[in-house]
Amino acid sequence: MEWMKKTGINVVRIGEFAWSKLEPEEGRIDVSFLVDIIKRLHENGIETVLCTPTPTPPIWFSHGHPERMHVDQEGQVMSHGSRQHACTNNAYFREKAAQITEELAKKAGHLPGLIAWQLDNEFKCHIAECMCSTCKGLWHEWLEDRYGTIDRLNEEWGTHIWSEYYQSFEQVPQPAATPFLHHSSLQTMYRLFSTEKIAEFADEQAAIIRRHSDLPITHNSTLMFSVDNERLFQHLDFASFDTYAPQGKLESYVLNCDIWRNIKKNTPYWVMETSTSYAASLESYAHPHANGYLQAEAVAAYALGGQGFCYWLWRQQRTGSEQPHSAVISAWGEPSIGYENVLQVEEARKKIEPLMLATKPVQAHVAMTYSDKARMFHQTEPHNGIRYKDMMTDLYNVLLTEGLHRDVIFEGAELDGYKLLFTPLLPHVSEDYLSKAKAFVESGGIWIVGPMTGGRTGEHTIHTSCALGEVEKWTGVKTLFTFPMDEQTTTGEAFGETAPLGLWSAVFDADAAVGTIKSGVATGKAFLSETAIGKGKVVMLGSMPMGDDGNKLLKRMIRHYAEEAGVTVKTDASPGTIVAPRMGDDGKEVWIVVNMDGKGGTVTIPSKGSVTVEPHGYSIHQVTKEEVHS
Amino acid sequence: MEWMKKTGINVVRIGEFAWSKLEPEEGRIDVSFLVDIIKRLHENGIETVLCTPTPTPPIWFSHGHPERMHVDQEGQVMSHGSRQHACTNNAYFREKAAQITEELAKKAGHLPGLIAWQLDNEFKCHIAECMCSTCKGLWHEWLEDRYGTIDRLNEEWGTHIWSEYYQSFEQVPQPAATPFLHHSSLQTMYRLFSTEKIAEFADEQAAIIRRHSDLPITHNSTLMFSVDNERLFQHLDFASFDTYAPQGKLESYVLNCDIWRNIKKNTPYWVMETSTSYAASLESYAHPHANGYLQAEAVAAYALGGQGFCYWLWRQQRTGSEQPHSAVISAWGEPSIGYENVLQVEEARKKIEPLMLATKPVQAHVAMTYSDKARMFHQTEPHNGIRYKDMMTDLYNVLLTEGLHRDVIFEGAELDGYKLLFTPLLPHVSEDYLSKAKAFVESGGIWIVGPMTGGRTGEHTIHTSCALGEVEKWTGVKTLFTFPMDEQTTTGEAFGETAPLGLWSAVFDADAAVGTIKSGVATGKAFLSETAIGKGKVVMLGSMPMGDDGNKLLKRMIRHYAEEAGVTVKTDASPGTIVAPRMGDDGKEVWIVVNMDGKGGTVTIPSKGSVTVEPHGYSIHQVTKEEVHS
Amino acid sequence: MEWMKKTGINVVRIGEFAWSKLEPEEGRIDVSFLVDIIKRLHENGIETVLCTPTPTPPIWFSHGHPERMHVDQEGQVMSHGSRQHACTNNAYFREKAAQITEELAKKAGHLPGLIAWQLDNEFKCHIAECMCSTCKGLWHEWLEDRYGTIDRLNEEWGTHIWSEYYQSFEQVPQPAATPFLHHSSLQTMYRLFSTEKIAEFADEQAAIIRRHSDLPITHNSTLMFSVDNERLFQHLDFASFDTYAPQGKLESYVLNCDIWRNIKKNTPYWVMETSTSYAASLESYAHPHANGYLQAEAVAAYALGGQGFCYWLWRQQRTGSEQPHSAVISAWGEPSIGYENVLQVEEARKKIEPLMLATKPVQAHVAMTYSDKARMFHQTEPHNGIRYKDMMTDLYNVLLTEGLHRDVIFEGAELDGYKLLFTPLLPHVSEDYLSKAKAFVESGGIWIVGPMTGGRTGEHTIHTSCALGEVEKWTGVKTLFTFPMDEQTTTGEAFGETAPLGLWSAVFDADAAVGTIKSGVATGKAFLSETAIGKGKVVMLGSMPMGDDGNKLLKRMIRHYAEEAGVTVKTDASPGTIVAPRMGDDGKEVWIVVNMDGKGGTVTIPSKGSVTVEPHGYSIHQVTKEEVHS
DSSP, rough: OOOHHHTTTOOOETTOOOHHHOOOOOOOOOOHHHHHHHHHHHTTTTTEEEEOOEEEEEEETTTOOGGGGOOOOOBBBBOSSSSSBOOTHHHHHHHHHHHHHHHHHHHOOOOOOEEEEOOOSSSSOOOOOOSSSSHHHHHHHHHHHSSSSSHHHHHHHHHGGGGGOOGGGGGGOOSSSSSSSHHHHHHHHHHHHHHHHHHHHHHHHHHHHTTTTOOOOEEEEEESSOOHHHHTTTTTTSEEEEEEEOOTHHHHHHHHHHHHHHHTTTEEEEEEESSSSSSBBBSOOOOOOOOHHHHHHHHHHHHEEEEEEEOOSSBOSSSSTTTOOOOSTTTTBBBOTTTHHHHHHHHHHEEEEEEEEHHEEEEOSEEEEHOOOOOOHHHHHHHTTOHHHHHHHHHHHHHHHHTEEEEEOOOTTOTTTTTTTEOOOOOOOHHHHHHHHHHHHHTOOOOEEEESSSSBBBOOOOOOSSSSSHHHHHHHHOEEEEEETTTTOOOOTTEEEEEEEEEEEEEEOGGEEEEEEEESTTTTEEEEEEEETTTEEEEESSEEHHHHHHHHHHHHHHHHHHHHTTTTOBBOTTEEEEEEEEEEEOOOEEEEEEEEEESSSSEETTTEEEEEEOOTOOOEEEEEEHOOOO | OOHHHHOOOEEEEEEETTTTHOOSSBBOOHHHHHHEEEHHHOOOOEEEEEEEOOOOOHHHHHHHOHHHHHHHHOOOBBOSSSSOOOOTOOOHHHHHHHHHHHHEEEEETTTTTTTEEEEEESSSSOOOOSSHHHHHHHHHHHHHHHHHHHHHHHHHHTTGGGGOOOOGGGGGGOSSOOSSSOOOEEEEEEEEEEEEEEHHHHHHHHHHHHHHOSEEEEEEEEEESSSOHHHTTTOOOOOOEEEOTTTTOHHHHHHHHHHHHTTTTSSSSEEEESSSSBBBBBBBOOOOOOTTTHHHHHHHHTTTEEEEEESSOOOOSHHHOTTTOOOSSSSSSSSSSSSSHHHHHHHHHHHHHHHHHHHEEOOOOOEEEEEEHHHHHHOOOOTTTHHHHHHHHHHHHHHHHBBEEEEETTTTOOOTTTTTEEOSSSOOOHHHHHHHHHHHHHHHHHHEOOOOSBBBBBBBBBBBTTTHHHHHHHHHOOOOEEEEEETTTTTEEEEEEEEEEEEEEEEOOGGGGGEEEEEEETTSSSEEEEEEEEEEEEEEEEEEEEEHHHHHHHHHHHHHHHHHHHHBBBBOOTTTTTEEEEEETTTTEEEEEEOOOOOOEEEETTTEEEEEEEEEEEEEEEEOOOHHHO | HHHHHTTOEEEEEETTTTTHHHOOOOOOOOOOOEEEEEHHHHHHHHHEEEOOOSSSOOOHHHOOGGGGBBBTTTBOOOOOSSSOOOOOOOOOHHHHHHHHHHHHHHHHHOOOEEEEEOOOOOTSOOOOOOHHHHHHHHHHHHHHHSSSSSHHHHHHHTTTTOOOSSSSSSOOOSSSOOSOOOHHHHHHHHHHHHHHHHHHHHHHHHHHHTOOOOOOEEEEEEESSSSOHHHTTTTTOOOOEEEEETTHHHHHHHHHHHHHHTTTTTOOOEEEEEOOSBOSSSSOOOOOOOTTTHHHHHHHHTTEEEEEEESSSSSSOSSSSSTOOOOOOTTTSOOOTTHHHHHHHHHHHHHHHHHHHEEEOOSSSSEEEEEEHHHHHHHHTTTTTOOOHHHHHHHHHHHTTTTEEEEEEEETOOOTTEEEEEEEEEEEOOOHHHHHHHHHHHHHOOOOOOOSSSSSSSTTTSSSSSTTTTHHHHHOOEEEEEEETTTTTEEEEETEEEEEEEEEEEEEHHEEHHHHHHHHSTTTSSSEEEEEEEEEEEEEOOOOOHHEEEEEEHHHHHHHHHHHHOOBBOOOOOOEEEEEEEEEEOOOOEEEEEEOSSSEEEEEEEEEEEEEEOOOEEEEEEHHHHHOOO
């Protein structure tokens, strides 16, 4: 603990895999071990985030009980020996998880030094939907809740296709092995069911804790797991995430900051886990971060709205399957390869902490909608291999490299304060989302819709009224065709840029064309069109500009509409360098400039002109509202 | 239906997946739904091909009955939710399939407007051999029928290898999981068993229909599925096929026309399914065809002997797993991206129809043998990855690009009228085939044998008398060695061309060498040899000329023997353009020239000289017999 | 047999798959078939190696008994139809294997002409660890034997990680399906258990034979299979191996000779199987060897300490799954493509036999340790894809191309006679190994340790005292960090060579640096360090020099320490040519020079100067001790 203090560790997170320690035999629960640690940490000035130990039920739970275990999509029943091996919907699991959680909440919930709770650990990080027979029964109940009658399900899904028609809910299969693909609705609904169930488990755990403890509750999630983060965090108190983004993908790291800041608006997020140097398991490893990168990560995390920045892990594991993973200190108790970087972070934290406490991130003018539900649609219907998270990160990077201060928001987020809204890759535009977007546009916002947005119903079927359903009806922009654009033969032109067009596309009537298709089977039609509605504008982007030229076109398009929308919270930071604008209660604005790519960079600071930032360095600049927002 | 007429749709195919509509509850059959449609179509001047709905047994068949389901080669039992999930050998499946088929035949078999039947849909398109216990029992019966005694099986297969010796038929396993490869005979026989069983199911269905309807019966097959098309069509009335060959592989499309024309000699084939623009499912898509390509496909299909040219599908599916697939009209009821092309096809059809009805394809002089049995041998014994269909298509392309009018024929086809016969990749040359080939050669034909032809017995073992068995005994061409030629180190020379040689090869005594091995371990021996027999000649091709140089050598060889054999039905069409010669009862010959590759082309028309054809265009030319066959 | 004599075949190996012939019905054993063959062979002057037929239990063993079959790591139960389908730990298998072996030993054990026994055939060539329930029970017994109490297991493995803690041995799972990786200790111990059990089966078989026969016993193994060869051969009498190393990987072939020579010190090894031309099965094939290569292989095998050089197989199989494999004569009884090479070998054998009988390989000065246990550690912990055998072969090739005469030895081998010991990729350095190495160093040897040596305990966990455990404590060379070196950003310099550094690395204090890290996160630290201990020296190599430059650095390092250690048994053979030094009882030394790569080569022969060797040729040269060892 002395050492922890030396390295600036003022909070630790414990307990997430400790179930067998806390309940070594079925029913014999004793959490004093964790209670003692929390007390000792507190005596040493270190605070604790306590986790429920539910990802690893002990052997007395697993042994001889295949019916309690997670079943994967190939029908394999998981065995003991790793983690997340239990079906979290199993009734006995829920009972035992409730017991251990309640006991922890009772005994530790009021301890001084305890500052927060984390539920479980990285829900669904190794697994997706469970195919066990418990889940089968719950699936049927869930369907009945959703559809009421089997006729309604048959109608909504259109089960006439391939004679899939069901006579009762209990006949609806889980998406197990079939000769060819399962029905889209069945696949997508099973994913929704699964994400709803894990969120329900989180709610259940949180409710138990709240009976005994007033402390805020979080979960360490990511955008990679088989969860619906918006739903998962609905009843939690603050956001936290784990990130092991590779050093070269800085946009992936910054995207995390920009989305987790917004999931619990006005509540700072935590980086709950990141490696001091590199991630690794027995089977693979990432490369060590360059010296200095950890500090850049930490400063960026704080500047963009973070409150906690925690390492996983403190001491390298001497056993198990993650022995090679980097840590603050080695398995033999000495400084690790990342140790000096940890000290560097601590130094930076001390320097910037007063400023961070005195300011908050400035409201962005630009928002991009991100949706785990959309991710599930794309999993069901990947066309030629769409990976939602990756493609969204690339599109996000257009905003980032344009120097726009931006929010990444979930579907349910309010749109107040934004001037430009970007909604790519959202197959189903819900009634609620559309109604917010309508209000946004009518009151003066510019909404960029697409690519691949609006073409599916909430049941994952195709609209029968028109290609893009309610979006199309509202905007009046006629979609002529939808089809997979062939980027080898198709080009489009807009704003003076020409680029190949690809991806599953909507082609519009040429009347409102801002971007026109120049070659391929739809030559002369529009891939980009504008419609003024109310005081604002809807921009339909029907196809994806591809490659380097596509990226140029996208940047040009974003710049154009950002200007038109009057977006002023932006900078000209060189690529690899980011700027986080913050503001104090006194209305004074500061810019935290961080070089993330290790190459150093420049940015124009009003009244100072162009300033440089060292590789992996950061600098802080005062600006006035007048200077930047005019 | 109005719209159908507008687009030239004069026949529709229905019913292939309608089982749950026709028999929503077990035993409650009512086909009036389909009967009504057929009547209404007829009233609108549209004819119907009616399908039996057997690829998709309803949920009351599947639910709770794993023993009725298809079991794949990893032992996975299929679940409901896709198609082809039932084991077609299951007794209850056969019973229910017979019932529904009989009812359909009774109620619809004499309806005016009904013109033909299609059995099921794309047998075995998603599945291969079934491993269920029903199949196990039938497998043992099939073996007993084939071999009589287990001793005979042991002897024919040579089960002394690896102590595989069986004491009774019921001990013979299905080819399920083993530490290393299964015995070749067991593998190949299981494939034969499986293809025989699906053909038997087709026969059973056809017999039921024939009790109530005189209309011709077909099935929509392809060369890709796990069936033996020659056997499958044995008791059917006309040929039809589905094709989604990519636009760039025109030889694949034309091969289809050339083989399906011949499977039911003198009966025109149908293109039963092709996409208006592109094929797609939730998981992948092909690129849209260029405008004009569909017309080229249609004209080629008709000119090469087709009668029907049908799209799949009329209206884009709004649900299920093929929502993105192209159609004539969209899910929301409007023209699709391929719509204009459909109109173009209709225009062309009207123009060429009188000529098509007045003429028939000219008898080809060149034939190439294609065999699904050979495909099964190569599946069992792929050496370093032989894919029969692909390699056969490449070899076929040699004939095509040489401008030879050609037939692709199955093993059982008669050889009358041919001058040059090409038999590559046929491991087992059956007694029947050899006897026809002997007569063909003796009466003046030239037979090119190989590569990879003749080296295996009908039981998929190696001959013990000589390398190529009866072929070798008859020709007297001594095969010295068989081994995998190393194309990196081996070259051969023939007809002035030198090329790398590869593939599992037979090397001949140099005495009758036409092509000599110039490097590698068999230098100085022959890879190509000639033997005059009767009035004709046998050409043994022991190895595969590889790469561009190999292609040149193959073209040179084919040209040489086509000339020597007196092949006159040929043209000099530029690559990408094809010529279909047809003749009327009046003996007048016409050439239909079609540009398939969209680049345009040329061909010399006797008495006209070189004429050009527009990209994806076609033209029709009268020629006289004297002009072309001299 | 006449033909065998003609081709120089003077010993044959039979029986390994003959079980169904010997015991066609359960309990009816009659081995007279094999006895007769052995007698007839003997009458023809051909000797026999007799195999136990245990890799292929007959159908009466397999049929209807899934519980007797091997279960693979995906839980698939093997079916009859290939080989190695039985679980060799099944009690009934052991009983029946003992019976047939005893009967063979009784009836054939004293036959004239029989010269040796081979147990089974290529243990575990197609399979790895078995997951059946018999093995589960034995696994629990094995663990109890090893650990005594479950508490000890929990402590040694560190099962506190992820709540894996076990309450009893019977709860410990086999490494079946889990959401993420199994614990390293569990994985590695299960591999050790499996290799121990197959060795135990070999011991059991050998003991039965020895009750009836005094002949030496071997097994035909390789370095590729899931066995621990050191343990497997512990109670066997002589070494033999099978090799199908591709012609281009001569170092892989020579490595085999250098390791199998040492597994039974002073007892010549046999090449029990090699192809006359190429290896093949139904599914794949290798390329035919160039003419001459087989002779080079044979001469090298004999010169490096071999006694037998046998082909697999005599006659090409006419059935089964290895029909395409090369043989001496074809399935139809004629010379194969490799036949001339077989005659060439026989000619060479006759020439060199007297010399071989009069001499023995000279004691090498350089040894490299190879360990199947290490292989198992790397299987459990492959980092980014380490393949132990391949990487060891590359490192071995450094010694080979440096012209050093070398031994490859297992962990248990004595170190007498060596001057330089190289121990790469040995994660766990056992107490016994370390104590031998200490003695070796203290008495003047140079020990090169690493890369990746010493960082794991025998339980496959990380040391908690220091990074490299006892090795580090003894040498006093401080390891600062261990982490995955990034070869893209890291270079090291030693002996004037600079190269990228990669692999899981140990970085040392710079004090004793011989090689220094020049870039990357550990710049300035050492990747290579030297410590003088006693009369010798320990060289720690912490990282892997990568690529061509890395290879240069490794060669330079080996040359440096070979010189320093006074290694004199070496030559300057050009790459692709090897030299095998041998010595007679008279102390006269001869060098057998063999060109393996088919390009010819040169080597300096003392007193003769540079001599050349023809492609695939060999030559023999007398040298004096004074000439070479000074």
